[in-house]
Amino acid sequence: MAAGAETFSLREVLVAFTACVSEQREVRVDPYLAGWKGLVRFLNCLGTIFSFISKDAVTKIEIIENYRNSDQRENYLTVQSMVEYELANGLVDLQKRSKHPDSGCRTFLRLHRALHWLQMFLEGLRTGEDNSKTSVICSETYNASLANYHPWIIRKAAGVAFCALPTRNTFLETMNVGTAEEAVAMLGDALPYICEVYKITEELYAQHKLLDLP
């Protein structure tokens, strides 16, 4: 495990995702990005072999953060307001990337797909046997989700990187919430919130036919 693992806290990441859904069932962008930033910190601790993954995640987080720091920041407060604003103003490339290659909607969609993987991966970790291999949980959940959107070369590189993952219990213990059992309990508490964020976003994107944005 590379230096910096001590700065990662599973609790902080999960708290961020639990704060995402508003009373009106809207998905708040800031805690969503905070959750991903915490995950990227964790990924960076796993070694340089994961750099190509964390760089892509950081690029996408920064694109959306830039919208949140622009004079249109209020329109990017929630995923719902972002979708409404960008669609109403023709800011989304619907068929092919051209005039708006980095719209908030297409960028958020990439993180949303990754959230589906995360949800499955954490569930796999939570329910796995003590001695199960994180690399296997990771590749099975990746192949069942995110891999469907990635070209061969990315799938291959991801598969190689997964082999560097530590065992399940070492992995759980590096989450800085106590024993592996305590980490499992925390995952059990937090997963319903992550699932809810995923479900609300999926429904919103489906409703606006945005699930295949180029």
Ligand SMILES: CCCCCCCC/C=C\CCCCCCCC(=O)N[C@@H](COP(=O)(O)O)[C@H](O)/C=C/CCCCCCCCCCCCC
């Ligand atoms: C609670 C702690 C335990 C879980 C720790 C998980 C840490 C994961 C942290 C970050 C995950 C990275 C999310 C990656 C977002 C990828 C978005 C994407 O699909 N990008 C591709 C498409 O983008 P465009 O070209 O259309 O702009 C892009 O091509 C991808 C490039 C990089 C490869 C992405 C591979 C993703 C593998 C899944 C993550 C594995 C992490 C394993 C560590 C446990």
